[in-house]
Amino acid sequence: MRAIIIGAGIAGLATALRLHQIGWDTLIVERAPERRGGGYAVTFGGIGYDAAERMGLLPDLRASAFDTQELVYHKSDGSRRFALDRTTIAATTGPRSITILRGDLETALYDKVEGHTEIRFGATLTAIDQDDHAVRVTLSDDTIEEADLLIGADGLHSATRALLFGPEEDFLLDLEHKVAVFMLDRRPAAIAPGATGTLSSRGRTAAIISVGDGRNVAFFGYRADHARPDEDVTTQLERVYGDLGWVIPEALAGLARADSVYFDTISQVVASRWSSGRVLLLGDAAWCVTLFAGYGSALAVGGADRLGTELAAHPGDIPAALTAWEAAIRPEAERKQKLGRRVKGVYAPANPALLWLSLLPLRLASLPPVRWYMTRRFIKG
Numbered sequence: 001m002r003a004i005i006i007g008a009g010i011a012g013l014a015t016a017l018r019l020h021q022i023g024w025d026t027l028i029v030e031r032a033p034e035r036r037g038g039g040y041a042v043t044f045g046g047i048g049y050d051a052a053e054r055m056g057l058l059p060d061l062r063a064s065a066f067d068t069q070e071l072v073y074h075k076s077d078g079s080r081r082f083a084l085d086r087t088t089i090a091a092t093t094g095p096r097s098i099t100i101l102r103g104d105l106e107t108a109l110y111d112k113v114e115g116h117t118e119i120r121f122g123a124t125l126t127a128i129d130q131d132d133h134a135v136r137v138t139l140s141d142d143t144i145e146e147a148d149l150l151i152g153a154d155g156l157h158s159a160t161r162a163l164l165f166g167p168e169e170d171f172l173l174d175l176e177h178k179v180a181v182f183m184l185d186r187r188p189a190a191i192a193p194g195a196t197g198t199l200s201s202r203g204r205t206a207a208i209i210s211v212g213d214g215r216n217v218a219f220f221g222y223r224a225d226h227a228r229p230d231e232d233v234t235t236q237l238e239r240v241y242g243d244l245g246w247v248i249p250e251a252l253a254g255l256a257r258a259d260s261v262y263f264d265t266i267s268q269v270v271a272s273r274w275s276s277g278r279v280l281l282l283g284d285a286a287w288c289v290t291l292f293a294g295y296g297s298a299l300a301v302g303g304a305d306r307l308g309t310e311l312a313a314h315p316g317d318i319p320a321a322l323t324a325w326e327a328a329i330r331p332e333a334e335r336k337q338k339l340g341r342r343v344k345g346v347y348a349p350a351n352p353a354l355l356w357l358s359l360l361p362l363r364l365a366s367l368p369p370v371r372w373y374m375t376r377r378f379i380k381g
Ligand SMILES: Cc1cc2nc3c(=O)[nH]c(=O)nc-3n(C[C@H](O)[C@H](O)[C@H](O)COP(=O)(O)OP(=O)(O)OC[C@H]3O[C@@H](n4cnc5c(N)ncnc54)[C@H](O)[C@@H]3O)c2cc1C
Pocket: 006, 007, 008, 009, 010, 011, 012, 029, 030, 031, 032, 040, 041, 042, 043, 044, 045, 102, 123, 124, 125, 153, 154, 155, 156, 157, 158, 159, 160, 179, 181, 262, 282, 283, 284, 285, 289, 290, 291, 293, 294, 295, 296, 297, 298, 299, 300
């Protein structure tokens, strides 16, 4: 059996790994000209963690995971509001969860699929044609590839979804925020090694994450009413964050030296079905839950694992496998989408009173008696 996978992100690579484990051949088609690195820090737990364990990926992920030593909440002048220590942070996520850079998760998957899949970089798909026996995909280099299954793992702005179901405007639910993330080539002195510092002020948040191994990530998330259409990322961040002190000027200066920047609106994908015949969508292309849910990587790996399980359980009957797969994954994806929509309301509140309220649970967690209770519960499991 053979599958063509569009996109060599977390969903596409995890799918290639899982399909190899059930004896399928795969071809991955990736638009980018080469492998990308870096990215932002993701919390990886839930069904993704369980799937990574089953797929033999966990030791590699654990080797690149990092622990945040201290999470410090700042006021807009840079002074400390309160902080959570390493044990309290671990207690909030639980024992079966890790923090890892998105690029490191991708690298671990690349290493696992190397030699087991062909990856064609610098290419995309331009047409899909399918019948009861096969699916044929025309690629941008004018070649035609044939397979038993086509998987669109090409992210939020999926071209596979557009060819299969129609324009993205019909599927994207705008959560009215923008995000910009990039790697910083030097750690601002005010951020301790291994620590994360964050602030939120009038509808804007910023965070600097020191991984602790010399790598650092700058993150900016803000309400879309601060944004102006057609403004480039540098102009926009300088205008929106320019009045703030703390390490913000250093982080903004780092943008000019960054290799790449992730800059997009925060949108969910809401689709009433994820497959048609021999074509399915997986990962952000199908259900993007957004960073507000903090669960997209976990769903991508968990979804890939379950796809392999259902294809193996329904040999020769792809429609039955895809129906069983969607029934298994959809409830979890929809729960996380609901969570994402709830978090949107308190993520970067414009109102200082709402900000104070939204930080209250974390502020409480930083108090010694609550901290003691939480970590005791965590240690007991
Ligand atoms: C700032 C931020 C923080 C996040 N934090 C978390 C977190 O804490 N926990 C968590 O679990 N998740 C988190 N996520 C979500 C997580 O990163 C994504 O859900 C996950 O990476 C989804 O992977 P994907 O492979 O579906 O899509 P993507 O990562 O978008 O990968 C898609 C791939 O397809 C390629 N591609 C795109 N279009 C085409 C095309 N037309 N042809 C060929 N290739 C194409 C792209 O180049 C890319 O390689 C966060 C996301 C963001 C933006």
